[in-house]
């Protein structure tokens with residue numbers, strides 16, 4: 473597998489980036505520059521390092537305790553093709569996919585009209601946490617999100633009902 477993803481890093485086991493025990497891929501490069509971002513070192517598209525997909529899938533195969541994978545950032549939707557390919561490997565292994573984005577769901581749907589890979593990554597995603605981090609709406613009591621404007625979206629129900637269906641944790 474010679475596809476590479478530009479990443480800031482990987483956390484092999486996390487319980488704070490989605491339900492269950494998850495492997496987290498922090499992608500490198502983010503155009504949003506939210507004030508108060510908890511991960512500013514992930515903004516520079518030239519920083520980080522290239523990671524082959526095979527190295528990440530090997531980690532998945534090593535850990536039977538994983539319930540899923542989370543794509544965080546950085547902005548995952550800046551690398552939709554490579555992450556779609558990784559998402560297919562995640563699904564092949566029966567794991568769930570949670571994706572964070574600084575774009576809203578509606579913006580991603582609009583982007584997908586001219587960028588098929590964005591649509592594919594959106595389709596691969598089981599749980600989408602959308603929207604920029606807004607410092608004025610920060611709430612430390614929230615689970616899996618930093619500010620109140622961000623939504624945790626159930627993508628299967630959203631696709632079926634054709635309207636955004638959120639999840640509570």
Ligand code: SF4
Pocket residue numbers: 502503504505506509510511512514545546547573574603604605
């Ligand atoms: S979208 Fe996320 S990584 Fe990008 S600037 Fe905002 S909080 Fe930081």
